Amino acid sequence: MNCQxxxxxxxxxxxxxxxxxxxxxxxxxxxxxxxSQVRFNFxxxxxxxxxxxxxxxxxxxxxxxxxxxxxxxEGLTPMHTMLFKMTGVFLLATPFVSQGSGKGGVA
Amino acid sequence: xxxxxxxVMLCQDASDRGLWESSMEKVPELFSIAVxxxxxxxxxxxxxxxxxxxxxxxxxxxxxxxxxxxxxxxRAACPQSELLLVSCSGAPSPPLMPLFADxxxxxxxxPPGSGRSDREELSAAIEMLVAxxxxxxxxxxxxxxxxxxxxxxxxxxxxxxxxxxxxxxxGEGEEYELLRQKGALLADELLENxxxxxxxxxxxxxxxxxxxxxxxxxxERIVFSFGFDGVTLALKLxxxxxxxxxxxxxxxLARNQEAGxxxxxxxxxxxxxxxxxxxxxxxxxxxxxKTAVGGHLQLFSGLPPEAPRGFHITEHQIxxxx
Numbered sequence: 001m002n003c004q005x006x007x008x009x010x011x012x013x014x015x016x017x018x019x020x021x022x023x024x025x026x027x028x029x030x031x032x033x034x035x036s037q038v039r040f041n042f043x044x045x046x047x048x049x050x051x052x053x054x055x056x057x058x059x060x061x062x063x064x065x066x067x068x069x070x071x072x073x074e075g076l077t078p079m080h081t082m083l084f085k086m087t088g089v090f091l092l093a094t095p096f097v098s099q100g101s102g103k104g105g106v107a
Numbered sequence: 108x109x110x111x112x113x114x115v116m117l118c119q120d121a122s123d124r125g126l127w128e129s130s131m132e133k134v135p136e137l138f139s140i141a142v143x144x145x146x147x148x149x150x151x152x153x154x155x156x157x158x159x160x161x162x163x164x165x166x167x168x169x170x171x172x173x174x175x176x177x178x179x180x181x182r183a184a185c186p187q188s189e190l191l192l193v194s195c196s197g198a199p200s201p202p203l204m205p206l207f208a209d210x211x212x213x214x215x216x217x218p219p220g221s222g223r224s225d226r227e228e229l230s231a232a233i234e235m236l237v238a239x240x241x242x243x244x245x246x247x248x249x250x251x252x253x254x255x256x257x258x259x260x261x262x263x264x265x266x267x268x269x270x271x272x273x274x275x276x277x278g279e280g281e282e283y284e285l286l287r288q289k290g291a292l293l294a295d296e297l298l299e300n301x302x303x304x305x306x307x308x309x310x311x312x313x314x315x316x317x318x319x320x321x322x323x324x325x326x327e328r329i330v331f332s333f334g335f336d337g338v339t340l341a342l343k344l345x346x347x348x349x350x351x352x353x354x355x356x357x358x359x360l361a362r363n364q365e366a367g368x369x370x371x372x373x374x375x376x377x378x379x380x381x382x383x384x385x386x387x388x389x390x391x392x393x394x395x396x397k398t399a400v401g402g403h404l405q406l407f408s409g410l411p412p413e414a415p416r417g418f419h420i421t422e423h424q425i426x427x428x429x
Contacts, residue, residue, distance in 0.1 A: 047291055
């Protein structure tokens with residue numbers, strides 16, 4: 001999984017499945033946030049199972065509470081959107097279409 | 108109403124009855140009662156038929172919001188009958204906590220203006236409940252559809268099994284891609300439940316931590332089955348622990364359904380995801396012997412993704428054949 005910070009936001013590109021094996025990555029992730037906005041890119045993410053959802057919720061809560069940062073999610077598939085809607089992920093993070101995709105603005 | 112009536116539907120009024128008329132037309136010898144504000148009379152009719160009644164179908168316009176005590180009153184009038192709550196997917200979702208409290212373990216969601224396949228699906232579910240017959244994987248598939256079954260030997264089998272399922276769902280286009288993704292997630296959750304949640308120690312504690320590699324214990328049997336007939340995908344996972352508690356399943360579904368719930372440690376989220384991605388969700392438990400979890404979904408599902416799904420959670424008595 002790639003991460004980079006630009007002037008305005010932290011950026012994390014998530015790859016592969018998100019499940020119990022991803023625990024360490026998401027546990028350490030909030031400490032790496034420096035900016036007031038964090039963007040997660042899901043375009044190379046595969047399956048996100050219930051354990052993956054639990055890790056995302058925990059990570060996003062930590063970022064919002066400890067770093068007071070806004071969280072944006074980009075590159076979501078229809079499947080991710082359905083899953084995140086029904087499990088409350090979108091109560092902590094906002095779906096976003098980046099400028100680079102040619103559809104600029106918040107979804 | 109006949110002396111030997113086996114299925115009765117309770118509707119709010121004539122308009123509610125009309126709403127369900129076409130969905131119920133395939134249910135043989137169904138007698139419907141419009142309450143029309145006189146619940147005492149409706150319950151008296153039920154009581155007269157109580158000896159032979161196998162199933163009481165309840166419209167969600169009556170229960171649980173309008174008459175929260177109705178399930179308890181019906182149980183008192185006809186103690187032998189199962190209760191099935193029916194709701195339109197276009198109507199507000201029925202709250203599940205009262206169902207959990209009243210031990211109502213059957214919910215059917217039907218799209219408004221149901222098509223032929225939905226009518227047949229509902230009719231098949233009713234027939235199954237009347238006969239007290241557990242759901243089978245081929246009951247909603249076209250005759251002759253091959254069923255693929257695999258017995259697990261270790262956690263290493265999980266990804267190849269998901270790959271085998273995806274390979275069966277061949278087809279091009281967005282609908283097929285979505286079905287493959289849903290199928291893969293459903294398989295993942297079913298397998299994780301059987302591998303890590305089902306195995307329990309003598310005091311009920313979990314034996315394994317999620318994600319931990321393991322081989323099957325001596326005598327442990329986990330079987331994953333699926334079939335696809337070109338329209339409907341059916342999946343079933345059985346384990347021989349029989350440790351899943353039916354009341355807990357409904358509690359998990361209810362808790363996870365509550366609006367605004369984004370707790371990171373919400374128990375049963377896997378079961379909730381399985382429920383919401385299937386068109387119909389079935390759980391069949393023989394305590395201490397066997398648990399079967401599964402259901403089916405359609406390539407072109409008529410239910411919007413946010414709509415709740417039906418479920419049938421059946422528990423057999425200890426000693427009944429598994």
